Amino acid sequence: MTAKPSGPAEPVLDMHDIQGIAVPGFFKPYQVLLGVRYDRAPDRVNAIVRFLHDWSPKVSSAEVTLRDRREYRSSSISAKTKRDPLIAIGFSFQGLFGLTAGADAIASPAFKNGLARRAALLGDPTDPKSPGHPDNWVVGGPKNELDILIVVAGDTRKAVTTCATKLKRALAAVKAKVIAQPGATRDDVPGEKGHEHFGFDDGVSQPGIRGRASADPKDFITPRHVDRSDFPAAALFGYPGQDLVWPGEFVIGYLQTGPDPLIPGPVLEPTPAWTRNGSFLVYRRLRQDVGLFWRTMRAEAERLAALPGFAKMQDVELAAKLVGRWQSGAPLSRTPAKDNAKLGGDQLANNHFRFDCDTPKLKLVDGTDDFPQAKSDPIGAACPLAAHIRKVNTRDAPSDTGGRSSTYERRVLRVGVPFGPSAKDRYAKSRPSDPDRGLLFLSIQSSIEEQFEFLQARWMNDENRPKAPSGNDMIVGQNAAAADGTRRCILFGSGLTQAQVEAADQFVIPTGGGYFFVPSISALTTVIAPVAASGGKKKSSKTRSQTTTATH
């Protein structure tokens, strides 16, 4: 037998030029999103250009963000509180087009149409009276689309708020309108720190970016935790089960997914050229009706408990089946009968499982995984096919779009946080006076259509895809996309008995957002917001074009 092969050579990314929200991603507990609208009068445009130019040095590069993350992981608690917040800037199509006509060459129908006009495609309510209809959105609705989205993220609420306040003042000085939306990981309910409002640990399964930060062959952007001798897992994963995805799925101008995850596919060519090192950012402000969710779980669990094969079904178990994980983050695939908080909190184990075959134990660099390994579950007896985690990541299982590569090319990097205070009584009916709560969903991808929209419209909302017999994604799927406005899915009970779960009402309601292009830092300073050194006014388009050519 020949020697075991090793992993593929991985590209070095332009870490100084890519914004840090895209690579390696902002994973900070506190955020403020500043939605900006600016006037198109020439003096106002020049003013916003000056603002962008002045603030561009503070935009966090991938290099800065990765260094921040590495220092965070190695530093003491006290040091963590003193760190500067990270800043990212993205532009909607009209916001970008107002600054550079070259935006028109970006070949993305989704980006150009914007989130509000694509809402029906995403299954959002089409009835104007529905609170989730774009006409009723809190931010980014029709004729109210944001031009710019600024993300401020940090380790403390105070630092983020202070930075956001400075930005708001600077924006007010240039007569721009600003809507501020704070968000933070939840820490006000014992046992649910870092969980989203329904109570589930979130962000457990993030893809890893396959690539290096420097010429050092071991300077991986995504740390590796599987021992090199354990091929192919060592080449496929960062943390066990964390798929390493070629960077072109997140950043324009890099290698994308090919049929074989270890052999790169084609380069995603930048069009226009200055979109290289840029990404697309999807912002969805999702309101979560916690009371409705848990009352529905309770009622459906009681109904199921009376059916053969579903005895003693409880709301917590039912909710876990619909998510695919227990509230701790422990995957049903590894612990089908009950939660295991230790497993849920163990990054070396909580994402290591396959769906269609028995999962092997891996040899790890920095620990062991001694929890019971997942068993083959092709029909969804342990983790239902309609579970949210199976709807958005098919792992080793086939889908309606073919084999394993079809899930790699759909992955997005999620960098959002919850907003609003936690519910005090998770079964209580909401009242108009209740504070708003939910998720500031932010995702990074190189194609809005092929990644975020595909996942939402083609997999989560659909009654069968990616694999049948499943049903709708009961958590994030949108009712309007279901044939009769009711989401349904199939669950297996003991003895392979089957039952259907239904939800006529919507637990997750879209209340705003937008589609944004996150440019490279060089594109920001030379194409979008170039300011002449003397006059402080935007350069002519000819000059800008020359600058662009010189830059790339």
Next chain:
Amino acid sequence: MGLLITYDPPARMSDFDAIPGQRDAWHRFVQESFNANIKAVRKSLQPLKGTPQFYSATQLDPGGALLEQAVIWNAFPKELLRRYGRDRALVIADTLWPLSAYDYDWRYDPDVPADTGSQPGVGMPDTFFYRPLVEYCEWHVDRDAASGRISRITYTSEPPEYWMAMFGGTQDGSSIHFPGNPQLVLDLYRKLVHPQVAMEDLLVKKAFTSPFGALKPGDYNPHNKWNTTHGIAHLSAPPNALTAEINLAAVATVLYQDADGDPVVDPDAFIAGTGMGGANRNSDPTIASTVNVLARSGAMITLANPVGLYMDHVDLSGWDVPGGQSAKDWATVVRGQDQLIERLVVKSPTDEFDVSDLRIGGVPVVFGGQIAECITVKLIGVAAALGSVNNGRLKLPTAGYVDPANAREVFVSGRRGRPNGTVKAFAYESGEVEQKAMAPRRMSFALARRGMR
């Protein structure tokens, strides 16, 4: 459960009811395909002394609960997406390719299509056409000649064997004679495709090699102009055959191992390493892998009656139709039934508008493929008696290769050869054994029917 009595026509369509003996002949035709494939699987398992896990419900009741497993896939061909990217794939998907291009395989370039039929190893002609739509769903776009606007788009999943059977006679590779009724075929063409269809339009005039067997003068021509250039009645792309579906479901029950003796479980590695289907499709890797994972769990597997290829549903999300109309009224099931759709027509319910007025997600529809992206195709498998069989594993007979500098698609060694400079793919699954390449051969319809795809 008891034994199944007969195999019904796809979607239980009633055309055969008007022809005495036709339904029985169809049952025997489907049964013959099952038998041939079970026999072929048994033969492949002989070295392991294994038991075929593919069965016919007319001959065996494995007992216990039956687990129905719909296998679904998207209608837009992934082969085109991988090779050309979406923008160009949408354009190409609305075109026709010469039959010879299928033999010419990855060498075929639609920009330089000349002389394909004279190339070595090419057996099919370049004077008849097929659609490069290999996901068991094909479409035809009707445009207004003057304006170029789309008046109607018709989608079909009806297998060619069904229409060949309706015409009558014996199909290549089969011993079953269909009574048939050519006039019924003509009437349906006139009703579904165009009132000016003539009988002579549907007939083979000069013998040629079709993907569905050798055709002689007077036979029904599945590649006639009303099913290619001028319209669509049924599937006609070479792999889009019902018997190919049965074959794939059967051979996918066989278990394989890599060079290290470990089971091959990855869907892409499995389809490429076994060479049993199109490695770059939505459908075949999914069908084969879904079947194989159930076979690995020791299940007996068959296809549900009626055996067929179907459109499951069309996703209307984001369809923006004009004039206050409902999107549901723009997509009409013409043949088949709900979730077993054989023919779907997309057009405006009123003359006031046409398909060019339809927008999906704000983007005007200008290609049939934009709607195909919303269509889910399926077959329905059945698993029974999980854990009842414990077969050994065969070695992978072939391997998939990719271009290491630009890996877009998989080339399967042993089917049609592979381009120079490609490297072995799926090393992470298939092991590092040196595979002995099989001589390239064309997938013959007759061979597929005999379970030797």
